[in-house]
Amino acid sequence: MTTNETNATIETASESGTEVFIPLNKLKKSPRNARKTPHSEAIIEAYAASIAAKGILQNLVVEPELDREGGETGFYFVSIGEGRRLAQLLRVKRKQIKKTEPIRCVIDTINDAHEISLDENITREAMHPADQFEAFRDLHEKKGWGAEEIAARFGITAHVVRQLLRLGAVSPKLMQVYRGEGLTLDQLMAFAITEDHTRQERVFENLTYNRDPYIIRRELTRTHIAANDRRAIFIGAQAYMGAGGAILRDLFTEDRGGFYEDAALLDRLVIEKLQGIAEAVRQSEGWKWADVHIDYPHANGLRRTYPQPVDLSEEDKAAYATASDAFNRLAEEWDSAEELPDDVNQRFGELEAEIERIDARRHAYDPDVVSRGGVFVVLSHDGTARIERGFIRAEDEQAEPEAETQADGEGYTVNDDGEIIEAGNGSDADGGSDEEADEEGKSLSDLLVRDLTAHRTLGLRLALGEQPDIALFAVTHTLAAQTFYQGAEALCLEIRPTSAYLAGHADGIEDTAAGKALADRHTAWAADMPRDLADLWGFIASLDHACVMALFAHCASLTVNAVKQPWERKPRAHETVDRLATAISLDMTAHWAPTVRTYLGRVTKAHILDAVREAVSEEAVERLSALKKQAMAEAAEQLLAGTGWLPAVLRTQEPAVFAERPDEGGSAVRWADVAVLEPEAAPPGTANSTLAQSSALAEEGEPFNVAAE
Numbered sequence: 093m094t095t096n097e098t099n100a101t102i103e104t105a106s107e108s109g110t111e112v113f114i115p116l117n118k119l120k121k122s123p124r125n126a127r128k129t130p131h132s133e134a135i136i137e138a139y140a141a142s143i144a145a146k147g148i149l150q151n152l153v154v155e156p157e158l159d160r161e162g163g164e165t166g167f168y169f170v171s172i173g174e175g176r177r178l179a180q181l182l183r184v185k186r187k188q189i190k191k192t193e194p195i196r197c198v199i200d201t202i203n204d205a206h207e208i209s210l211d212e213n214i215t216r217e218a219m220h221p222a223d224q225f226e227a228f229r230d231l232h233e234k235k236g237w238g239a240e241e242i243a244a245r246f247g248i249t250a251h252v253v254r255q256l257l258r259l260g261a262v263s264p265k266l267m268q269v270y271r272g273e274g275l276t277l278d279q280l281m282a283f284a285i286t287e288d289h290t291r292q293e294r295v296f297e298n299l300t301y302n303r304d305p306y307i308i309r310r311e312l313t314r315t316h317i318a319a320n321d322r323r324a325i326f327i328g329a330q331a332y333m334g335a336g337g338a339i340l341r342d343l344f345t346e347d348r349g350g351f352y353e354d355a356a357l358l359d360r361l362v363i364e365k366l367q368g369i370a371e372a373v374r375q376s377e378g379w380k381w382a383d384v385h386i387d388y389p390h391a392n393g394l395r396r397t398y399p400q401p402v403d404l405s406e407e408d409k410a411a412y413a414t415a416s417d418a419f420n421r422l423a424e425e426w427d428s429a430e431e432l433p434d435d436v437n438q439r440f441g442e443l444e445a446e447i448e449r450i451d452a453r454r455h456a457y458d459p460d461v462v463s464r465g466g467v468f469v470v471l472s473h474d475g476t477a478r479i480e481r482g483f484i485r486a487e488d489e490q491a492e493p494e495a496e497t498q499a500d501g502e503g504y505t506v507n508d509d510g511e512i513i514e515a516g517n518g519s520d521a522d523g524g525s526d527e528e529a530d531e532e533g534k535s536l537s538d539l540l541v542r543d544l545t546a547h548r549t550l551g552l553r554l555a556l557g558e559q560p561d562i563a564l565f566a567v568t569h570t571l572a573a574q575t576f577y578q579g580a581e582a583l584c585l586e587i588r589p590t591s592a593y594l595a596g597h598a599d600g601i602e603d604t605a606a607g608k609a610l611a612d613r614h615t616a617w618a619a620d621m622p623r624d625l626a627d628l629w630g631f632i633a634s635l636d637h638a639c640v641m642a643l644f645a646h647c648a649s650l651t652v653n654a655v656k657q658p659w660e661r662k663p664r665a666h667e668t669v670d671r672l673a674t675a676i677s678l679d680m681t682a683h684w685a686p687t688v689r690t691y692l693g694r695v696t697k698a699h700i701l702d703a704v705r706e707a708v709s710e711e712a713v714e715r716l717s718a719l720k721k722q723a724m725a726e727a728a729e730q731l732l733a734g735t736g737w738l739p740a741v742l743r744t745q746e747p748a749v750f751a752e753r754p755d756e757g758g759s760a761v762r763w764a765d766v767a768v769l770e771p772e773a774a775p776p777g778t779a780n781s782t783l784a785q786s787s788a789l790a791e792e793g794e795p796f797n798v799a800a801e
Contacts, residue, residue, distance in 0.1 A: 325475025
């Protein structure tokens with residue numbers, strides 16, 4: 093249509109109901125439009141894309157603009173179709189059309205512009221979402237349009253189109269339930285995580301009263317592996333898919349990389365990769381065998397050895413000195429600098445790596461151990477290979493020298509307590525009378541030896557009780573022998589430490605920062621232990637007091653057990669746990685934080701809100717109250733981060749009473765949470781009486797010792 097024809101059409105367009113083409117630059121927003129809130133940028137984009145692909149499908153309704161005298165000005169107010177007018181102006185801005193683009197309009201001078209504008213926005217019914225999902229699915233399947241093409245034609249993002257297509261792929265049975273309001277949109281989106289209709293319907297049929305979306309997603313992915321699982325991290329998406337694996341992705345939530353559908357394939361790839369690493373370690377280091385496991389085989393029953401201190405070669409000593417000197421000079425030179433240049437930072441890293449490399453050579457395995465021992469290669473919590481060395485199988489143990497027999501050839505058997513329970517050749521367990529041992533050349537009788545050693549035991553008990561320093565030394569030796577040596581029987585103190593296996597109570601606990609720190613401390617001590625148990629006494633004797641105390645504390649710490657079992661009834665033991673925590677000022681915020689995995693996802697919504705109320709504020713609780721369980725837990729994790737909040741079972745009580753006594757150096761030592769009885773509350777001669785006497789001495793200013801409960 094030419095400009096002259098357009099003008100002619102406009103000049104004759106005063107009659108209501110006439111359909112005319114009006115230049116875009118002659119159209120204005122009507123001041124009587126009922127919609128006062130501007131159209132969103134997203135809807136204008138959608139209109140523009142739709143018009144570009146299909147043209148304007150619905151005429152604009154306009155009325156002439158009149159001047160003060162009632163004459164037409166040549167401009168028109170848009171009563172219906174303001175969004176389409178704005179979309180065309182956007183296309184002008186993008187130089188897709190000219191500002192004089194003719195727009196098909198209908199003149200309406202009869203109806204009230206405000207009323208028809210209101211009617212246009214109210215008297216209509218939006219398409220049901222289910223119909224929309226299936227319609228987009230039809231465009232994809234019947235016309236072959238991809239997400240990008242559909243997005244371009246409807247002015248939405250390709251990601252939104254993929255979401256709509258995924259929803260359209262939900263089982264028709266579930267879609268019908270959604271139409272009947274038997275499912276919410278959030279629940280339908282949860283089902284859309286997979287396109288397996290059979291599995292969707294089976295999960296739907298098995299749902300109970302709890303139909304939270306996260307429950308539906310959990311059931312649909314129960315046999316899958318999350319992309320943040322250590323196995324998936326270790327293999328990687330590219331290698332997994334290259335082996336024929338498929339990854340399921342949730343388009344409606346942050347899935348952190350999706351879910352690996354073939355768990356068996358992933359496990360096989362993990363084992364194969366670990367086997368490659370294990371074989372490389374075995375060949376390069378000379379171990380007899382190397383075994384692989386996804387999880388660490390704690391119950392392997394093998395004796396473990398540790399590397400022993402070795403002297404550095406002269407070459408390594410010189411290299412270590414050179415690297416250390418260079419590091420110290422560089423540190424002094426840049427000590428006052430707030431930020432290091434990249435080249436200096438890189439040099440620091442190189443020197444640190446060199447120092448660590450040489451330090452690693454200060455400990456090495458005995459070649460004999462390497463030739464008989466092996467390694468476990470397992471998958472660590474962070475998706476890396478973890479190599480544990482120095483295990484000796486029973487068949488590779490060196491033969492122990494046979495026990496010497498008695499001079500007279502009579503053998504005997506002892507029980508677990510070291511008592512003789514069977515004598516050979518019909519002799520009694522006492523080995524005969526004292527007189528029988530008087531014959532020349534005969535050793536003392538067993539009966540006499542037992543008698544004499546019983547007296548010696550009594551003497552040792554009396555003397556050791558009067559020498560606390562030696563008692564500490566002996567207890568440390570007993571604990572260390574059983575902690576670091578298998579089958580250790582070189583003991584004279586009948587103290588048997590036990591250590592509960594915590595990984596059986598809390599999955600992944602050994603892979604936490606605290607678990608790693610404890611394992612590193614144990615390994616460091618184990619590396620310093622002498623190879624032969626017979627040398628342990630001399631080794632401990634060579635340590636200074638601080639090191640003996642540190643070794644004693646480490647061995648004692650491994651026996652702590654504060655685990656609460658539902659069937660146990662040990663209230664006093666747990667009271668002692670609380671007192672121990674107070675005495676050592678245990679701060680669990682350094683080792684644990686409330687996350688969805690560790691706490692918030694495993695308690696009720698009421699518990700979550702109580703935690704937020706206590707740690708944050710009542711206002712924060714009000715913001716979370718309307719959320720679903722999973723969303724509430726995730727939001728609470730963010731709110732609680734850095735607050736130091738702990739559940740009651742992890743909290744350490746502040747000391748109720750402090751008693752002070754001077755140590756050997758004269759400084760005050762505080763004993764926390766000491767319950768002291770009044771002097772008259774305990775009968776004389778009892779332990780509580782001793783505490784009471786100590787209390788009285790404390791009031792008089794005398795130093796005293798308090799026995800730990």
